[in-house]
Amino acid sequence: MMLMVSAPSAQAQQVTLSEIIIEGAKRISPSTVQSYMPIQVGDEISPSDLNRVISSLFATDLFHDVKVRLDGDQLIITVDENPxxxxxxxxxxxxxxxxxxxxxxxxxxxxxxxxxxxxxxxxxxxxxxxxxxxxxxxxxxxxxxxxxxxxxxxxxxxEGPLIKISKIKFIGNQEFSDRALRNVVVSRERKWYIFLTSNDKYDPARLALDEQSLRQFYLQNGYADFSILRSSGELLPDRQGFVLTFHVDEGKQYTVSDIVINSEIETVNNDILLAESTLNIGDVYDVRYMDDTLTRITDKLGEYGFAFVNVEPDFELDQDNATLALTINVGRAERNFVEEIRIVANDRTLDRVIRRRFELVEGDSFNQLKLTNSIRNIRNLGYFANVTSRVLPGSSGDQSIIEVEVEEKSTGNFTLGFGYSSVDDGSVQIGISESNFLGTGRGLRANVSVSGSKSNFRAGITEPYLFDRNLSGSIDIFRDEESFSDVTLEKQGFDTSIGFSAQNDYSHRFGYLLAETQTTSKSTRASSTSGDEGAQLVSEVSYALQQDKRDNRFDPRSGYYWRVSNSAAGIGGDVRFLKTTLRSQYFMPFNFKRFVIGVGGEVGIVDGLGENVSRSNRFVIGGRKIRGFARDGIGPRDTGDDSVVGGNKYYAGTVNIISSYGFNPDLGVRWTVYYDFGSLWGTDYPTGVTGADDNDLRASFGYGFFWDT
CATH class of the missing domain: 3.10.20.310 (membrane protein fhac)
Structure with missing residues (x-):
């Protein structure tokens, strides 16, 4: 960059400018150059004004060099444009x-x-x-x-080499070792086996996340006055690695000496709010329990109609005795009413399909518990990848707006499968289903499968809100044919059901099935173990009662579920029996929802009401209920060909732990460890059957992975 100023002698300090001449401009017009200048023709200028001209032209970044000189009353500007x-x-x-x-x-x-x-x-x-x-x-x-x-x-x-973290050091830690704290921070030291993540690469932005992780860890272990004095990342002199250093002041470990509720809402008793605390006097302070307590108190106040409540903790530390007194301050608030329920982003699903799952309507007193249940009900539809809600201020202080945003997902499914096994030879399966047809919530399904030993066809429809009432109905038609050993079983018919939900997550369902079965046998031995010889007409009525308190029907993390069902055949038809099943599940999160333990069990019994129960009406259990076994691998068998006979009684149970711990939550990968057990026994045709009365426990232990895509 160059500049040159040439001016007349000092005895002619002021000059009235008569003309401006631009030289050297090729791409930029002279008029454009003049527009950037602070002086124009007719102005009186002095040598100091020339410096302002130069500065203004350089400020445009258009010129590499600017020269300015006065020739009498003419200003001559020579520019060299930037490329x-x-x-x-x-x-x-x-x-x-x-x-x-x-x-x-x-x-x-x-x-x-x-x-x-x-x-x-x-x-x-x-x-x-x-x-x-x-x-x-x-x-x-x-x-x-x-x-x-x-x-x-x-x-x-x-680009140079990839420089990773060689060492992570901690200074000032006495209660926790360096090794323990290295497992707390997100950054990782360089190891040959770390290749799925980039956490061993130094990132200054991650250093702040490391500090947050350390602070959270100490607060979870009672160190309420923990502080990080400083942290740094230094490149080694050989430029082959980084050293992270954290200087910490651990402070003391505090126990809770007192918990007090200071509430300005007089209509809700403080003892009710205090009962929501998951922190107890005498406990080592843990910030997770404190946060959980604040959330629970906020939700409890929401159940009383207070949608907008400010709940804040206040601490008093006694450093001499290492105790902490907690005061939970609840600000003044008004009881709210629902002014509007707003549904957002339901591009496909009709608005009414979502609204009818709400336990609140516009005009109701706001209730956080009912809102939570409503969001759970919407998730349980299975139509959305994600459902979120927020409560917004309404048109006045006692009004609130509930906004629910949904993320639509594909609800249609097409299945085309081919397979081969030594039992069924070749097999093909074609299926199509849609659980949210045209966004109405109706379910349609059809499935056909054919193999060397069996063929199945089923088609049906479900209407979740029959006659625009809290009434669901479904109907299916089916035809099955199966050959095993010397027996061929054909079954065709339809089943229909109608149900409704009640308060406290109860639901009732009534059903009816009419099926014709035709069994042919090439040997008297085979028919003696099945009891299915000839044609039979089954007319069966059923009733089921269930309660579902799970937080998510498809991916439960907490809550319970139980269902008892009874079915009776004999009102018309050729077959008589009474069948009862009871199943239940319970899910409980622990370690702050990192893990979920699930426990489940079921039992079943069928009685012929004075007649023998045939094979087609017995229970068959295996791989679906007890993982690791064949589909029908448990229970009495035919002594001739080891084919399944079925049983009149069974029980099954499972204990499993499910978690995504160890995986990035965004991957959608979870693992499970399980223990399954059960047994099947009892048959009215004991001749030619092995294990008819064997109710010994069968069990399996294993692990698996789930990937939500």
Whole structure:
């Protein structure tokens, strides 16, 4: 950059400008140059004004050089324009691709080039490589001059080696070892087996997250006055690694000496709120329990109609005795009413399909428990990938707006499968289903499967809100044919049901099934174990009562479920029996919802009401209820060919732990460890059957993985 000022002698200090002459401008018009100047023709100027002219023209970044001189009353300005960028190119890069770096640079062709642009681009690229652990990267901007004041801007890159974290150190820790604290922070020391994450790369932004993790860890263990004095990341002299250092002051471990509720809401007794505390006097202070207590108190107040409540903790530390007194302050609030329920982002599902799952209606007193149950009901529809809610202020202080945002997901399913096994030979399956047909909530389904030993067909429809009432109905038609050993069983018919939900998550369902079965046997032995010889007409009525308190029907983390069902055949038809089943599940999160333990069990019994129960009406259990066994691998068998006979009584149970611990939650991967057990026994045709009265426990232990995509 150059500038030159030439002015007349001091005895002619003031000159009235008669003309401005622009020289050297090629791409920029003289009038444009003059528009950037602080003086115009007719102005009186002095030598000091010439410096202002130069400064204003350089400030435009359009010129590489500016010369100004006065010739009498004429101002002559000679400019040398900055070049225009023709193209930008990156050379020498491998880890970060060209387009990725160009997007970060945000330098476009036809822009005026300045030295500052090149230096700024270098700094941006250096930061991009630092974020990717390439702290030894070198960037050199270069220009290639082209005709007509154009240039190519080239950034030559030497990416250098990937520099990882060699050591993580802690200074000032007495109660917890360095090893324990290394497991707390997000950053990780370089190890050969760490390749699925980038946490062993130094990132200054992650250092703040490490500090937060350390602070949270100490607060969870009672160190209420813990502090981080300073933290740093230093590059080793050989530039082969980073050392992270955390200087901490652990303070003392505090126990809870007192918990007091200080509430300005007089209509809710403080003892009711205090009962929601998961912190107890004498406990070591844990910030997780405190946060949980604040949430529970807020929700409890929401049940009383207070939608907007400020609940804040206040601490009093006694350092001499290492105790902490907790005061929970509840601010003044008004009881709220629901002014509006707003549904957002339901692009496909009809508004009424969602609204009818609400336990609140507009005009009701606000109730947090009913809102929580409503969101659970919407999730349990199975139509949405995510459901969130928030409560907004209404048109006045006692009004609130409930906004529910849903994320639609695909509810249709098409199945086409082929398989081969030594039992069934080749098999093919075709199925189609839609659980939210045209956004109405109706369910449609049809499935056909054919193999060497069996064929199945089933089709049906479900209406979740029959006659626009709290009444669901469904009907299915089916035809099954199965051959095993010397027996061929054909079954065809329909079943229909109608149900309704009641308060406290109870539901009732009534059903009716009419089926015709035809059994043919090539041997008297086979028919003696099944009891299915010839044609039979089954007319069966059923009733089921259940209560579902699970937080999510498809992915339960807490709550319980139980169902008892009874079915009776004999009102018409050729077959008589009474069948009863009872099943239940219980889910409980622990370690602050990192893990979920699930316990389940079921029992079943069928009685012929004075007649023998045939094979087609007995229970068959195996791999679906007790993992690790074949589909029908448990219970009495035919002594001739070891085929399944079924049983009149069974029990089954499971204990499992489910968690995503160890995986990034965004991956949707969870693991489970389980123990399944059960037994099946009892048959009215004991001849030719082994294990007819064997109710010994059968069990399996295993693990598995789930991946939600």
């Amino acid at each position: 225009i960028i023709n193209r930008i190119n990156i050379e020498g890069n491998k880890v970060l691709k060209d387009q990725q770096l160009l997007d970060i640079l945000n330098i476009k062709p036809r822009r005026v080039f300045t030295r500052e642009i090149a230096l700024e681009g270098k700094a941006i690229l250096m930061e991009a490589y630092r974020q990717n652990g390439r702290y030894a990267a070198k960037i050199e901007p270069k220009i290639i001059e082209l005709p007509d004041k154009r240039i190519d801007l080239i950034f030559e890159v030497n």
